[in-house]
Amino acid sequence: xxxxxxxxxxxxxxxxxxxxxxxxxxxxxxxxxxxxxxxxxxxxxxxxxxxxxxxxxxxxxxxxxxxxxxxxxxxxxxxxxxxxxxxxxxxxxxxxxxxxxxxxxxxxxxxxxxxxxxxxxxxxxxxxxxxxxxxxxxxxxxxxxxxxxxxxxxxxxxxxxxxxxxxxxxxxxxxxxxxxxxxxxxxxxxxxxxxxxxxxxxxxxxxxxxxxxxxxxxxxxxxxxxxxxxxxxxxxxxxxxxxxxxxxxxxxxxxxxxxxxxxxxxxxxxxxxxxxxxxxxxxxxxxxxxxxxxxxxxxxxxxxxxxxxxxxxxxxxxxxxxxxxxxxxxxxxxxxxxxxxxxxxxxxxxxxxxxxxxxxxxxxxxxxxxxxxxxxxxxxxxxxxxxxxxxxxxxxxxxxxxxxxxxxxxxxxxxxxxxxxxxxxxxxxxxxxxxxxxxxxxxxxxxxxxxxxxxxxxxxxxxxxxxxxxxxxxxxxxxxxxxxxxxxxxxxxxxxxxxxxxxxxxxxxxxxxxxxxxxxxxxxxxxxxxxxxxxxxxxxxxxxxxxxxxxxxxxxxxxxxxxxxxxxxxxxxxxxxxxxxxx
Amino acid sequence: xxxxxxxxxxxxxxxxxxxxxxxxxxxxxxxxxxxxxxxxxxxxxxxxxxxxxxxxxxxxxxxxxxxxxxxxxxxxxxxxxxxxxxxxxxxxxxxxxxxxxxxxxxxxxxxxxxxxxxxxxxxxxxxxxxxxxxxxxxxxxxxxxxxxxxxxxxxxxxxxxxxxxxxxxxxxxxxxxxxxxxxxxxxxxxxxxxxxxxxxxxxxxxxxxxxx
Numbered sequence: 068x069x070x071x072x073x074x075x076x077x078x079x080x081x082x083x084x085x086x087x088x089x090x091x092x093x094x095x096x097x098x099x100x101x102x103x104x105x106x107x108x109x110x111x112x113x114x115x116x117x118x119x120x121x122x123x124x125x126x127x128x129x130x131x132x133x134x135x136x137x138x139x140x141x142x143x144x145x146x147x148x149x150x151x152x153x154x155x156x157x158x159x160x161x162x163x164x165x166x167x168x169x170x171x172x173x174x175x176x177x178x179x180x181x182x183x184x185x186x187x188x189x190x191x192x193x194x195x196x197x198x199x200x201x202x203x204x205x206x207x208x209x210x211x212x213x214x215x216x217x218x219x220x221x222x223x224x225x226x227x228x229x230x231x232x233x234x235x236x237x238x239x240x241x242x243x244x245x246x247x248x249x250x251x252x253x254x255x256x257x258x259x260x261x262x263x264x265x266x267x268x269x270x271x272x273x274x275x276x277x278x279x280x281x282x283x284x285x286x287x288x289x290x291x292x293x294x295x296x297x298x299x300x301x302x303x304x305x306x307x308x309x310x311x312x313x314x315x316x317x318x319x320x321x322x323x324x325x326x327x328x329x330x331x332x333x334x335x336x337x338x339x340x341x342x343x344x345x346x347x348x349x350x351x352x353x354x355x356x357x358x359x360x361x362x363x364x365x366x367x368x369x370x371x372x373x374x375x376x377x378x379x380x381x382x383x384x385x386x387x388x389x390x391x392x393x394x395x396x397x398x399x400x401x402x403x404x405x406x407x408x409x410x411x412x413x414x415x416x417x418x419x420x421x422x423x424x425x426x427x428x429x430x431x432x433x434x435x436x437x438x439x440x441x442x443x444x445x446x447x448x449x450x451x452x453x454x455x456x457x458x459x460x461x462x463x464x465x466x467x468x469x470x471x472x473x474x475x476x477x478x479x480x481x482x483x484x485x486x487x488x489x490x491x492x493x494x495x496x497x498x499x500x501x502x503x504x505x506x507x508x509x510x511x512x513x514x515x516x517x518x519x520x521x522x523x524x525x526x527x528x529x530x531x532x533x534x535x536x537x538x539x540x541x542x543x544x545x546x547x548x549x550x551x552x553x554x555x556x557x558x559x560x561x562x563x564x565x566x567x568x569x570x571x572x573x574x575x576x577x578x579x580x581x582x583x584x585x586x587x588x589x590x591x592x593x594x595x596x597x598x599x600x601x602x603x604x605x606x607x608x609x610x611x612x613x614x615x616x617x618x619x620x621x622x623x624x625x626x627x628x629x630x631x632x633x634x635x636x637x638x639x640x641x642x643x644x645x646x647x648x649x650x
Numbered sequence: 651x652x653x654x655x656x657x658x659x660x661x662x663x664x665x666x667x668x669x670x671x672x673x674x675x676x677x678x679x680x681x682x683x684x685x686x687x688x689x690x691x692x693x694x695x696x697x698x699x700x701x702x703x704x705x706x707x708x709x710x711x712x713x714x715x716x717x718x719x720x721x722x723x724x725x726x727x728x729x730x731x732x733x734x735x736x737x738x739x740x741x742x743x744x745x746x747x748x749x750x751x752x753x754x755x756x757x758x759x760x761x762x763x764x765x766x767x768x769x770x771x772x773x774x775x776x777x778x779x780x781x782x783x784x785x786x787x788x789x790x791x792x793x794x795x796x797x798x799x800x801x802x803x804x805x806x807x808x809x810x811x812x813x814x815x816x817x818x819x820x821x822x823x824x825x826x827x828x829x830x831x832x833x834x835x836x837x838x839x840x841x842x843x844x845x846x847x848x849x850x851x852x853x854x855x856x857x858x859x860x861x862x
Contacts, residue, residue, distance in 0.1 A: 527736070532698065533736050536728055537750045
């Protein structure tokens, strides 16, 4: 009975992830081929593609998407590896994880706005520079940041946002019990052979973990080539990246622009695919060169430079985070704040009062959606993982399953979401909440799955065997042994799900047709207009919301343990230090 | 109670891993020895009903001459102990034992607590019922693990190198506790070990598995 229930859940989860994406793809491919009955286009042709490629800027858009997406991913990987190589044996690692984690749950929109505050020609760093050099007017935007035509600022912002994700993925792989044992051994052998710690990392640790973090990295790459919020807020406008153009065309009042948008969405898929192929090519070449350096016997790996970069990047994050916190908080209570001044003329709570009034309904929507989405995806994921353990699939099927969990992350959202909306309008036009819920689930489930899968793999299955041998049914083993043992990981996964749901911009906007405003959609809308100070308040609320989730995640196990009146076994994980001790 | 393993053969991906034919009388201990990879722990999992792919089983496992081969793991009444105590950390010592005891509607809470204390007293651990399991020493945890297994009233007990993590002084003491308890309750047991002393102390038949 139990095994069947979990098996059914597993199929539900698969269908939930795949059907919306596939339906969405069909929904953009048809209009792209000229079939869009709503505006009387009933014949298939390639005319739309011809029209698209006859636009002047289309190749520049494609190039921008490719350049910012692939470039930022490569920069983020390099940065992440430099940091890990510098700190992987150090007790500092836990602190670094702490510094970088907020970036992970900080919504992309909020991150882009925050960077704008810090780096724009009238931003905090410009103010500090102006103080030093006695300038009284902000430069007129001749600099690189923001909106530069080459997309450098977009690349920069994307890599800042991706780097923590890659580090945390790598750490979760490195801390799996078996892997940790293996890597500790590798590092020990490497050290006794005279290899420096940095060389050990690149020559022994990276080859061992890369296969396991490759899929998440590919997902990051697809995301970076097709992201909308960051290029929308920081990127060039004429032309913009392809994803931003797609969004503008889809939202154009003239419905016939939808055909153009759909064909561009198909091209976007191709762009992301090309980025994937290029990445795999680069990986191949790197592997080949790496093999040669393995047998060269060199005991160093430009250690000094790597460690310098590692420390510098961390220092940069610390400075950036402090600057952002300062400027956002100050803006949110500032009256007048003329340019080179480091402090505003006066303080006021007016913006907060305005924002709280304006955000009451969006906040309610955000929380309702987030809690519903996160809770239900957690339940689906837990049953799915349990079914995997009860009936382990063949390695082939398991691989196929992992791939399908990543499926929504490997298809550009901007491409399939519009098609999905088209389908949803056909099926249940008025069920706006349901559509938004599904669109969120598609993005939340994969992350909750990733986060829970780590905990499940860490769980010592002999506990389940012992409980079974005492006559406990599989239901009892699941509810009374496994879930309580993994309580901490479960609430963390729940908080992560909340954070992902809070940060969704495009899925919310499209699936609800704009009828369910959330904090994120309001923040993006305000970034392109209205008051900087109001935007600052929105950013703060966006940053605090996911944190509340994590605070709950941190408190729940503590409270549960307290009511048991004992020490806190569930929190043991928290005090983890370096991943590889004593290497 | 008698455990019989009749023409047991375990396959890994259709290749024969091991063959066993044995009968364990009540209170006796059958010792399985052999090199790593010979399938010792796999045999125990087969008896417990927890064999997972790629392994498969032919032959009959019988308790009191009733075949249990087709029965679900949790209905077999086969207790299992590993080299780690594996006490559930989200429960107290007493709760661990209560969790193992068969459910009973007639029994009062007081009677259940008395039963728990009696079990604890049998291994010289009076008064620890309300403590968190991670406040116990390794030797104490091993003893709680033993009485937890007994509290579930198993018809057969499987021991998967249960003493290998204990230091020498503790090892012989815990070992004699375990064998005495099993003997006094007439429970047949299967012991997997690398240690010749374990086999000698068990005093029963010894089967040496070979790599094939």
